[in-house]
Amino acid sequence: MIEETHTKSLFTGIVEEMGTIKQLGFDQDNSFTMKIGAKIMLEDIHLGDSISVNGTCLTVTEYDTVLTEFSVGLAPETLRKTSLSELEIGSLVNLERALSPSTRMGGHFVQGHVDGTGEIVEMAPEGDSLWVKVKVGRDLLKYIVPKGFIAIDGTSLTVVDVFDEEVCFNFMMVAYTQQNVVIPLKKVGQKVNLEVDILGKYVERLLSSGFVESIKSS
Template structure:
C-alpha cells in the first residue's frame, strides 16, 4: 500500500513502524521528495483489520512510533489491532459527536466505561458499554473530529479496534492459574 504524507516522513527510515488507522505497519519504501511511503500488508493483517476496505484516495489516521525519550501524554497504544467493530450510530450533541460501535463479545469483555479503546488508531475514552447489544460508545469533541477520520465514516463501516493491553494480560494470567497461585502464596504468608 502506498500512502501520501508529509509530517510522518520526517526522519523516516526503512523498517520504521507507522500506524495506519491504528495498524502498526513497516515502511518498505519512501520518497521524501514526493511525500509518500509504502508498507507491506500481510494476509493476516488484511483478515484482522479494516484496511482491506481502503480504496485509492481514502483518508487515514497516521501515527509514528513513540520514542522512549518523549513525553507520554495519553494511553498506551501498540498499533496491534485486536479486531474490528462496526459503527452502528453517530449522533451529534452540540459540537460533539456520539459514536456507537458494535464488536464481538471476545473484544467487548475488555472494554470498560472510563477505560480506553483505540478506534482506527485514535485513543479514546469509553463512555458506556451495552453488553446486551454488544456495543460501546464514546464521544468526540470538536477538536478531535477535525483531526481524525472517524467522523468521515458512515454507519455500517468497519473500524479497527485495539483494547487495553492490561486487560489482556490479566485474562492470560487468570487462564494460566497465576492468580490462584498468588492467592495461595498470600494465604500461606498470613
C-alpha cells in the same frame, strides 16, 4: 497480534496527521503494497520504521521525500483482520510514528496490533461533539469497560458506556478530535479497527492460569 515483526513498537494513540492513500494493490511480487501521501511522517523517516496506519503497525518499505509519500506492505493476515482492505485511492488514514525515548506520552500504550474490527451503528451530534456507537463481537466486548481506554483506528479514546445486550459500546469526540482523525468521515455500517487495553488481557491471563490462586495459597 497482526504484525509479528513489531513486538517492540509502541504508540500513544495520538494521531499525528491524516495521510491520503495514493496507491494500493498487489505488486509484481504478489505483495500487497499501500502508498500513502503524508508530510509529518516524512520528517525523519527511515526504511524499516514502524508507522501506525489506522491503528495497524506497518513497516516502511519505500519513501520519497520529494513526492512526500511512503509505502508499506500488508500481510494477508493483516488484510483479513483489519478494515484496511476497505480502503480506496483517496481514502484518508490516521498516521502515527512509533514512540521514541523523547516522545511525550499523551494517550495510552498502543501496540498497533489490531484485535479485531467493529461496526459503526450510530453517529449522533451533541453540540459540537459527536457520539459514536460501535458493535463488536463478545470476544472483544469483555475487555471493554466504561471509562477505560480503547484505540479506534489508532486513535486513543475513552469508552463512555458499554451495552452488553446490544454488544456495543460508545464514545464521544470533541470538535478538535473530529477535525484531526478519520472516524467522523466514516458512515454507519463501516468498520473501524479496534485494539483493546492490553491490561485487561494480562489480567485475564493471570486469572485463567491460576497464578493469583497460587499466590493466595503460598
